[in-house]
Amino acid sequence: MTRYRIRTRPTQPFAGERTQAIPGRGLEFYELRGYAQGDEPRFIDWRAYARTGRLYTRIFQAEAPARFTFFLDGSPSMKLLGKQVYAERVLRVLTDCAKSEGAFMWGGGRYRGQLEPVVQGPSLLMNLPRPSGVTVLLTDGLDELDWSRLLQKLRHVVLVQVMAPEELSPGFTEALLQDIEVGSRMEVGEVEVKGYQAALEQHLLRLRTTARRLGSYALLRVGDPIVPALLRQGVLEER
Template identity: 50%
Template sequence: MTRYRIATKPYLPYPGERLARRKGLGGEFYELRPYAPGDEVRKVHWRAYAKTGRLYTRLETAPERVRFRIHLDESESMRLFGKLAYGEEVARLLLKLARQEDAFARLERGRPEAFRRGPGVLVLITDGLDPLPWPKILPRRVVLVQVLAPGEVSPPLEEALLRDVETGETLPVGPEEAWAYREALEAHLKALRLLALLRGRYALLKVGEPPLPALLRQGVVEPL
């Protein structure tokens, strides 16, 4: 049976977060040093030997057990279109995976700006639609899972009356406003995705789709 874990290393080329920056075994490349008696033969860097005629030992970074904080957004917008119930399903799945590495991982609930700060990786499940200063709110180590309803991603191009559940304001819209909304949403999603990938991982899930395949496809979950 395949086992999975939450991927926490930033997807874009920033320093990794899962690995400690110290020498050890079992991680990523750290440095080469001259071979010394007693070094494992399997750690000899044969390409360096081929180039220099000298033996070198490959040193690696030591794996570090990661800590998780999982937060489910319960803002008013998440209570529309089944997003909160779907987010609960996603949160339970990610909590189960997190506890394979961190037995103390817990699921917290509340508005995005109210999540508990602390060490480790924040796993935030949200629709990301609140007008918040996301670069300041998201910590340096984050896995952002954005949950949207299919109709929010691709609204119908017809006349309608929209109501902002956060403020109570209403706004009549037509095809032009729907196109403007799509363009604004696309720009917002792109900015959130880039921000999250610089600090960890990102996935966009649509209500109703099976969570695990979507998280695997988008790199938030990976095989052990």
């Protein structure tokens, strides 16, 4: 997995927002600077020389190592429909990609292969100090909390939402449902199912939009091939 890394730049920046860069050794172009004695010849921009007759050196953005803190949701809803087991597989893929930059588990120190789901769920993050670096949050996103406020508090976030196909597209029109988080029950029919799907669509849109303005986002269905899904949705990128 050394071929890939976790994307940390916003995948959907705010309108008019500019990336602030500092010069250094990296992969992304920063600016052209007049050639100075001691510059490496391999960084000379020969196209600029052909246009102007002057030597310029290509300067690249510095790549500061990122420190990733992984938060694995272990709340009751994650134990349904294979979500917890699948989320653990996703976490192992992501930590493997982040080892060279620093991978830590929330409350557990440096990642050394241990999995520590947080049974209190993401709501725990609302009342705790923001971790340094980038928070990688693996959750089904179904906790009743102010998600926009939470993501903005984390500031630099990679949100990987894990849901079961049955949650995204219920295959029933009538049922007696029980909320595993709070224990309440509700009879539902076709009207309620359609209302749920409409509300879920809006919820997913808000999560996706907010997370991509702060970092990156992916929605994974249990059973999806992990790496292709993360690459397609911009959470992973090639080094």
